[in-house]
Amino acid sequence: MTAAAVPAASPASTGEQPGVRLARSRRNAELSLLLLAMVLVAAYAATVEANVLDTVTPDFWMPAAALGLVFLGLHLVIRWLAPFADPALLPAVALLNGIGVGFLRRYDLAKAAPADRETLAIFAGTGGRQLAWTLGAVILAAGLLALMRDHRSLSRYAYTLGLAGIVLVMIPAVLPARFSEINNAKLWIRIGGFSIQPGEFAKLALLAFFAYYLVRKREVLSLASRRVLGIDFPRGRDLGPVLVVWMISLLVLVFEKDLGTSLLYFGMFVVTLYIATERVSWLLIGLTLFFGGAYLAYVLGSTVGGPFLNFYDRAQIWLDPFAEPYDRGYQLVQGLLTLGTGGLFGAGPGGGQPTLLPEVQTDFIFAGIGEEIGLFGLSALLVVYLLIVERGLRAALAVRDSFGKLLAGGLAFTLALQVFVIVGGISKLIPLTGQTTPFLSAGGSSLMANWLLIAILLRVSDGARRPVTGGGGPAARPAGAPPEQLHGAPTEVIRP
Amino acid sequence: MNAPLRRVGVVVMILFGLLFANLNWIQAYKADEYRNSDYNGRVQVAEYERKRGNIEAGGTALATSKETGGKLRFQRTYPGGEKYAHVLGYKPVNLADTGIEKIENDFLAGTSDQLIANRVKDMFTGDETGGGNVLLTLSKRAQETAYKQLTDNQVGATKGAAIAIDPRTGAVQALVSMPSFDPNPLASHDTTVAETAYNKLDKDPAGPLKNRALSETLPPGSTFKIVVAAAALESGITKTTQIPAGSSYTPPTSGQPIRNAAPSICPEPQVSLIEAVTESCNTGFAQLGVKLGADKIKEKARQFGFEQEDLTVGQLGEGGFGVAASRTGDMAAPGGATDPAALAQSSIGQRDVRMTPLEGALIAGSVANHGKQMRPYLVKQLLAPDRTTSYYTAKDRELRQPISDPVANDLRDMMVSVVENGTGRKAAIDGYTVGGKTGTAQSGPGTPDHGWFIGFAIDKNGNAVSAVCVELEQAGSGGSAEAARIAGRIMQAAIADSGGR
Numbered sequence: 001m002t003a004a005a006v007p008a009a010s011p012a013s014t015g016e017q018p019g020v021r022l023a024r025s026r027r028n029a030e031l032s033l034l035l036l037a038m039v040l041v042a043a044y045a046a047t048v049e050a051n052v053l054d055t056v057t058p059d060f061w062m063p064a065a066a067l068g069l070v071f072l073g074l075h076l077v078i079r080w081l082a083p084f085a086d087p088a089l090l091p092a093v094a095l096l097n098g099i100g101v102g103f104l105r106r107y108d109l110a111k112a113a114p115a116d117r118e119t120l121a122i123f124a125g126t127g128g129r130q131l132a133w134t135l136g137a138v139i140l141a142a143g144l145l146a147l148m149r150d151h152r153s154l155s156r157y158a159y160t161l162g163l164a165g166i167v168l169v170m171i172p173a174v175l176p177a178r179f180s181e182i183n184n185a186k187l188w189i190r191i192g193g194f195s196i197q198p199g200e201f202a203k204l205a206l207l208a209f210f211a212y213y214l215v216r217k218r219e220v221l222s223l224a225s226r227r228v229l230g231i232d233f234p235r236g237r238d239l240g241p242v243l244v245v246w247m248i249s250l251l252v253l254v255f256e257k258d259l260g261t262s263l264l265y266f267g268m269f270v271v272t273l274y275i276a277t278e279r280v281s282w283l284l285i286g287l288t289l290f291f292g293g294a295y296l297a298y299v300l301g302s303t304v305g306g307p308f309l310n311f312y313d314r315a316q317i318w319l320d321p322f323a324e325p326y327d328r329g330y331q332l333v334q335g336l337l338t339l340g341t342g343g344l345f346g347a348g349p350g351g352g353q354p355t356l357l358p359e360v361q362t363d364f365i366f367a368g369i370g371e372e373i374g375l376f377g378l379s380a381l382l383v384v385y386l387l388i389v390e391r392g393l394r395a396a397l398a399v400r401d402s403f404g405k406l407l408a409g410g411l412a413f414t415l416a417l418q419v420f421v422i423v424g425g426i427s428k429l430i431p432l433t434g435q436t437t438p439f440l441s442a443g444g445s446s447l448m449a450n451w452l453l454i455a456i457l458l459r460v461s462d463g464a465r466r467p468v469t470g471g472g473g474p475a476a477r478p479a480g481a482p483p484e485q486l487h488g489a490p491t492e493v494i495r496p
Numbered sequence: 497m498n499a500p501l502r503r504v505g506v507v508v509m510i511l512f513g514l515l516f517a518n519l520n521w522i523q524a525y526k527a528d529e530y531r532n533s534d535y536n537g538r539v540q541v542a543e544y545e546r547k548r549g550n551i552e553a554g555g556t557a558l559a560t561s562k563e564t565g566g567k568l569r570f571q572r573t574y575p576g577g578e579k580y581a582h583v584l585g586y587k588p589v590n591l592a593d594t595g596i597e598k599i600e601n602d603f604l605a606g607t608s609d610q611l612i613a614n615r616v617k618d619m620f621t622g623d624e625t626g627g628g629n630v631l632l633t634l635s636k637r638a639q640e641t642a643y644k645q646l647t648d649n650q651v652g653a654t655k656g657a658a659i660a661i662d663p664r665t666g667a668v669q670a671l672v673s674m675p676s677f678d679p680n681p682l683a684s685h686d687t688t689v690a691e692t693a694y695n696k697l698d699k700d701p702a703g704p705l706k707n708r709a710l711s712e713t714l715p716p717g718s719t720f721k722i723v724v725a726a727a728a729l730e731s732g733i734t735k736t737t738q739i740p741a742g743s744s745y746t747p748p749t750s751g752q753p754i755r756n757a758a759p760s761i762c763p764e765p766q767v768s769l770i771e772a773v774t775e776s777c778n779t780g781f782a783q784l785g786v787k788l789g790a791d792k793i794k795e796k797a798r799q800f801g802f803e804q805e806d807l808t809v810g811q812l813g814e815g816g817f818g819v820a821a822s823r824t825g826d827m828a829a830p831g832g833a834t835d836p837a838a839l840a841q842s843s844i845g846q847r848d849v850r851m852t853p854l855e856g857a858l859i860a861g862s863v864a865n866h867g868k869q870m871r872p873y874l875v876k877q878l879l880a881p882d883r884t885t886s887y888y889t890a891k892d893r894e895l896r897q898p899i900s901d902p903v904a905n906d907l908r909d910m911m912v913s914v915v916e917n918g919t920g921r922k923a924a925i926d927g928y929t930v931g932g933k934t935g936t937a938q939s940g941p942g943t944p945d946h947g948w949f950i951g952f953a954i955d956k957n958g959n960a961v962s963a964v965c966v967e968l969e970q971a972g973s974g975g976s977a978e979a980a981r982i983a984g985r986i987m988q989a990a991i992a993d994s995g996g997r
Binding site: 271274275276278322325326333334336337339340341342343344353356370374375378379382385386389390393396397402405406409412413416417419420423424427428429 | 497498499500501502504505507508509511512514515516518519520522523524526527528529530531533535536537538541
């Protein structure tokens, strides 16, 4: 590990470390919260059956119990490998994942003929598949916790990860449409009946690379600047990486026809850049570039058409979905009607009609759930997401090294942004783009990538809350110790 | 790096705040609008949960709902198929509803305010009583005769309409528009089937979805002579007054002579008014019109119901089918000056004169009913779901009185003469006094003429029992005689039905 990647000794980052003195592991709190989450999931399943079947079958608890066992396994892994990890993360994610599985099972029930509903196999259909994916994703997350005993070891593979990220982003764009296109978006790699969405994994790899790169360059990016109109602007040559990422996002936007992923990558990069440099000018440049690019794509779409037409269409639908309610605007209109039908309290789990909403198991799952649990229920789900994000940011605040701060902060923000893009999209706050709703949408790629994200946050939070003087893991090295290779470190600039 | 991290935390709070605010907007403020939106399939599912009431005529259900066992619980069916299509309309799953199904939708669906007591009762008893029933004025026999005679007409017309009303009440006895359509596929729960059926009908150049009896206007030809004759009678001319006729008449400003339909019709220089009507003398009425002037003819037409744009046929005065306004046109030269040529042509129902079949029946009806025109209606009664309570029973209303009783008497004599001695002989019915007026209207250069007949039947006691208008679009030669024959059959059926009841 190069010393540059671990500027743990920098005065700026040792200034405040909330929660550092908290030496309690709180694993029992995690366990009880997890049990509470599983009770909620079981109650949800029971309500669904009561509403759809008019009776509660004796097997209603089985998916919740299966999920509970999977999460209990992860809890034990955390006890063993990351005993000081944040205790709220796992139960919160488990609740979302459980509601997702429950809703998908509810969707299977709605699709089945009324006569077959009561005998519908409990582990079949989309719900059963999602349960299997959950098992896979949790095993993957546990594996990552086992392999990566210290988040800083990730920086060793930063360039490899960066390259892998770019390749993963590019593959669907380069592949012929029949291997990569689903629903008019080139986001997939399809082999046989199996498809994965490499972009979901690419965001993790790219973020690890950003964090590493920016920690190395933060001094020069934040200090070498010109002041124009009271704002510090970076030098032209330092803009290079930003422009490269901007180009990548635009390529994604235009050739993979996916504004959401593009916005996700770009937002992720600009925010990590801002965290690293503490310069507002980067935010302004980033926002200008993104909105400028989006506006340009809109104008080009209306005049030139071609690859920009898709974006132009989406913007048009967003501006007035009711203009073509049975044609282009159908999905969004039905999403809005579904949410509106839910109203304040919803029809109750199992009381809605999810079959009327296209893509209810993927993009529109939030609307489908919203019909049944209403504004109050959706607000609760948003709060759970917010809790996960804020816990991630808390880990970033508390961790002692810059790489960890950037990594956790960037990942937490990426999760928030993804929720914003898809929930904002289906509720007509922003143009709708195909994104998965983290932990809720059916699909393995999304679930695995987001569980890996949680595993990294768990690892960073473990590093952050672990007592400084404790022995054992690499993270417990004395934080104040000077880097081993002092001669290789860049000059520290003392800032006012 | 902690300060920007905290600010990122604030940004996340703002983003989630926006999501939360937007969800409030959709799920609280706009919730009702979205929940009841026409595009919301759930509205229909809820609508199909309750059994929709019947539409009936003369004790027969013409539109009824059957349980399906599917997601939409009740399927709407129309046992009468094409025969009643234009009156009943249809209630489709995804398309717009039409006809009585649309006009009385609230009552049929059971959501009407009138039925609130039933819904409250259901809440306590746990019953599902469904929607209310609509009873129509239609005579089953007259309607089926009209449909059969019109579609099997002997001149090969493919388009046309027939409407019969009771002159004393305004109750519609029959209403048929040809070509018709089968409403059953349109009400299919398979929306693809419904949409395919609808698109096919919508694109059909013959326009089967049009209600020609109420919403299409055509030049009325000689049937308009009744209006001119009424104006003449009111300005001092009697039915025996000799009026100028001749085999040909060229109005002062036009090189185009007006001729009669055949050389045998009124070749003499003068004929009596009653003869002019009986033989349908064009030259006589052209000159009569020029003598009376445009203002008198237009005013008389207006009093008969021309130019009325807001007439509806459904419940009395409670909305319903919109009726197209019949028009007399300008009858003037482009500058606005009096144009005898236009006036002469208009007086025989050509030029810009346009009339709906309903207006034709109303004219005949007011002649038969001592000069009183009754407001036409289709809905006789609204019955509660359990059929014990009646929420509405039609009470006849006079629409207007276009002519006085003596003028009506004279017109009646002249129209009876048409059926007894003139062009409308085929409309005669044994045991009844039948009067009427035929009309042959040029439809345009190179296309066959439209055939018209307006008429009425009066029983032995002097009661007007039926008034009718039959129109055969582009029927060609013999069209008006065939229209007269069909009109007679329809009135006969209407009389038989009311007698049998």
